[in-house]
Amino acid sequence: MTPTTTRAADGVRPPGGTTPGKATPGARPAPAAGRRQGRRETLAGYLFLTPWCVGILLLTLGPMLVSLYLAFTDYNLFDSPRWIGFKNFQDLFADDRWWTSVQVTLKYVLIGTPLKLAAALAVALLLVKPRKGQGFYRSAFYAPSLIGASVSIGVVWRAIFNDNAIVDKSMSLFGWDVGGWIGDPDWALPTLVTLTVWQFGAPMVIFLAGLKQVPSELYEAAEMDGAGRWRRFRSITLPMISPVLFFNLLLELIHSFQVFTSAVVIAGSGTNTGGPGDSLLVYGWYLYEQGFRNLRMGYAAAMAWMLMLGIGLVTAVLFKTQRGWVHYEEDAR
Amino acid sequence: MSGFVAAVGRWRVRSVIWHVGALAVLAVILYPVVWVIGGSFKPGDQIVGSLQLLPTDPITDNYRRLSDGIADVPISTFFTNSLLLAVGSVIGVLFSCSLAAYAFARIRFAGRNALFTLMISTLLLPFQVLIIPQYILFQKLDLINTYVPLLLGKYLAADAFFVFLMVQFMRGLPRELDEAARLDGCGHLRIYWNIVLPLCRPALITSAIFTFIWSWNDFIGPLLYLNEPDKYTVSMGLKLFIDQDSVADYGGMVAMSMVALLPVLLFFLAFQRYLVEGAATSGLKG
Numbered sequence: 001m002t003p004t005t006t007r008a009a010d011g012v013r014p015p016g017g018t019t020p021g022k023a024t025p026g027a028r029p030a031p032a033a034g035r036r037q038g039r040r041e042t043l044a045g046y047l048f049l050t051p052w053c054v055g056i057l058l059l060t061l062g063p064m065l066v067s068l069y070l071a072f073t074d075y076n077l078f079d080s081p082r083w084i085g086f087k088n089f090q091d092l093f094a095d096d097r098w099w100t101s102v103q104v105t106l107k108y109v110l111i112g113t114p115l116k117l118a119a120a121l122a123v124a125l126l127l128v129k130p131r132k133g134q135g136f137y138r139s140a141f142y143a144p145s146l147i148g149a150s151v152s153i154g155v156v157w158r159a160i161f162n163d164n165a166i167v168d169k170s171m172s173l174f175g176w177d178v179g180g181w182i183g184d185p186d187w188a189l190p191t192l193v194t195l196t197v198w199q200f201g202a203p204m205v206i207f208l209a210g211l212k213q214v215p216s217e218l219y220e221a222a223e224m225d226g227a228g229r230w231r232r233f234r235s236i237t238l239p240m241i242s243p244v245l246f247f248n249l250l251l252e253l254i255h256s257f258q259v260f261t262s263a264v265v266i267a268g269s270g271t272n273t274g275g276p277g278d279s280l281l282v283y284g285w286y287l288y289e290q291g292f293r294n295l296r297m298g299y300a301a302a303m304a305w306m307l308m309l310g311i312g313l314v315t316a317v318l319f320k321t322q323r324g325w326v327h328y329e330e331d332a333r
Numbered sequence: 334m335s336g337f338v339a340a341v342g343r344w345r346v347r348s349v350i351w352h353v354g355a356l357a358v359l360a361v362i363l364y365p366v367v368w369v370i371g372g373s374f375k376p377g378d379q380i381v382g383s384l385q386l387l388p389t390d391p392i393t394d395n396y397r398r399l400s401d402g403i404a405d406v407p408i409s410t411f412f413t414n415s416l417l418l419a420v421g422s423v424i425g426v427l428f429s430c431s432l433a434a435y436a437f438a439r440i441r442f443a444g445r446n447a448l449f450t451l452m453i454s455t456l457l458l459p460f461q462v463l464i465i466p467q468y469i470l471f472q473k474l475d476l477i478n479t480y481v482p483l484l485l486g487k488y489l490a491a492d493a494f495f496v497f498l499m500v501q502f503m504r505g506l507p508r509e510l511d512e513a514a515r516l517d518g519c520g521h522l523r524i525y526w527n528i529v530l531p532l533c534r535p536a537l538i539t540s541a542i543f544t545f546i547w548s549w550n551d552f553i554g555p556l557l558y559l560n561e562p563d564k565y566t567v568s569m570g571l572k573l574f575i576d577q578d579s580v581a582d583y584g585g586m587v588a589m590s591m592v593a594l595l596p597v598l599l600f601f602l603a604f605q606r607y608l609v610e611g612a613a614t615s616g617l618k619g
Contacts, residue, residue: 038443041440041441041442042442042443042444043442044436044440044442044520044521045436045440045441045442045443045445046436046442048432048433048435048436048440048521048525049432049433049436049437049448050432051428051429051432051433051488051489051490052429052432052433052436052452052489052490052496054489055429055486055489055490055491056451056452056455056489056491058470058489059463059467059485059486059489059491060455060458060463060491062466062470063462063463063465063466063467063470064458064462064463064466066466066469067462067463067465067466070465070466077469077472123358126351126354126355126358127355131348131351131352132348132352133352135606137355137359138609139601139605139606139608139609140359140362140363141358141359141362142605142608142609142612143363143366143598143601143605144362144365144366145612146546146550146597146601146608147366147550147594147597147598149550149552150550150552150568150593150594150597151550151552151568151571151572151575151590151593152369152568152571152590152591152593152594153365153590153594155571155574155575155586155587155590156365156368156369156587156590157365158575159368159372159380159381159583159587160365160368162381162382164381164382165381165382166368166381166382166383166384169382169384170384198362198365202612205609205612205613206612206613208613209613209614254457254459257459258459258460258461260552260553261552261553264552265575268575283461284461287461288553291464291465291468292468292557297465297469300465301465301466303461304459304461304462304464304465305462307459307461307462308458308459308461308462311457311459315457
């Protein structure tokens with residue numbers, strides 16, 4: 001299957017090329033053999049990548065092309081797709097519920113992500129100094145990230161934030177009467193946002209790893225210069241962890257745009273999909289509803305591409321602004 | 334001397350304050366988990382609305398009722414189905430992702446960098462773009478209501494996250510190992526199987542546990558592809574409960590939530606070190 005070689009020390013050779021002076025004398029192959037070696041390596045590479053290559057063609061790139069095509073068609077899964085040009089996109093812009101889903105999702109992303117990252121960073125700062133039981137805390141705070149997107153936790157959230165349930169009642173004990181959470185169009189989305197903030201453990205763990213790499217000499221020097229706590233955080237911690245912050249921000253944004261399970265479960269998937277007054281009509285659910293309930297596959301494909309465009313735009317903006325606020329160590333030198 | 338005592342005292346007080354604070358935050362964070370455990374042992378009418386976290390007289394009725402099954406399907410069926418899918422996913426991910434990772438991390442071949450970039454960029458791709466054509470594909474192949482759509486991607490290294498995780502790990506292994514093995518006449522297949530894979534155990538364990546948990550929690554996959562209750566997973570069994578618009582059986586629903594969470598919680602307790610470290614390394618060195 002794989003090319004075996006008796007020639008020595010050739011594993012690091014770039015394909016086709018020879019690296020003069022580097023190979024051990026006597027074991028150094030002639031240029032022709034080197035080229036053959038390169039071809040062999042390439043063959044081996046693709047053999048190992050076969051499952052991945054099949055996967056990316058069959059399950060990713062192929063479907064992307066198909067969905068791009070479908071976005072310009074009217075297709076119900078049974079009749080053959082009918083080309084309708086940009087009509088799906090025109091319909092989207094005229095579709096009130098689509099706008100609702102865009103707004104709900106944007107609110108969820110723009111409020112939930114900063115809160116989640118702030119919570120993650122705050123707890124990471126709390127846990128960064130070595131203390132007794134640190135490993136225990138770290139793991140316990142991480143746990144919600146694993147279960148947060150499950151149906152079970154959606155059910156729990158629904159029960160805890162139900163009108164007249166625990167959260168509602170405890171809040172009114174403190175004199176803050178919201179008057180229902182998931183039944184109230186104004187408070188249903190905040191309920192969903194708390195669920196995403198609750199899962200701050202995954203970015204927290206990444207923040208912790210980043211914080212541990214900040215050299216302590218920097219803090220010592222700053223302290224000698226009389227910099228206070230806040231000053232040290234702003235001038236040392238934040239710039240030093242900005243690559244990690246960037247990574248977390250990117251990942252969480254992309255992730256949040258695709259929210260599905262928790263929104264569906266909290267909204268209740270009976271007749272009341274989308275929650276009270278469609279206040280929980282997240283983008284992913286509306287897409288599912290149009291595609292798989294109403295069998296408007298072309299329309300749903302157009303929705304998917306608008307989402308892709310949105311995420312691409314956000315990613316591009318982040319990467320563009322990154323020069324301004326993300327500091328990589330190489331730049332400093 | 335008294336200064337020393339005072340310093341130790343101050344350190345102690347600070348430490349106590351720190352722990353009290355951390356435990357308070359933890360209590361809020363873990364409240365929902367304790368709530369679902371407590372709720373599953375309460376009678377149905379005391380679950381929502383009661384401010385009491387733990388039951389006064391714990392009952393097991395909720396679980397007993399579950400054992401009668403949901404929609405004429407015994408609960409063990411959902412459990413077996415979920416387990417089958419999770420184990421099948423783990424095998425697939427370990428096999429396909431480690432092969433791809435070995436190629437990206439240890440073989441120099443033409444086009445490697447471009448393909449690696451392509452692989453990483455699939456991390457950014459929203460799944461919504463793919464589900465419609467994928468559904469159509471599986472429908473044309475007559476594979477709806479089978480487990481093939483839920484498993485195929487795992488055997489074709491579609492989870493870029495795990496490929497990335499393993500690449501990161503494999504890059505950390507010393508190159509001299511490969512070179513020594515090559516001198517002994519080993520090919521890539523043997524280096525992969527006999528040297529790299531055994532050394533990658535931590536990364537493989539992390540990937541296996543993540544795969545298990547994500548597969549167990551998966552909702553949209555089964556929702557799209559399964560339409561007969563006896564093929565349903567635990568998540569879908571739970572969905573049968575929430576579909577009844579006015580929930581009559583709150584006790585059963587909470588017990589079912591608990592049953593769905595239990596394997597994940599147990600896995601977490603057993604392997605938390607790997608999970609936390611695996612999550613941390615995914616953010617660094619990138």
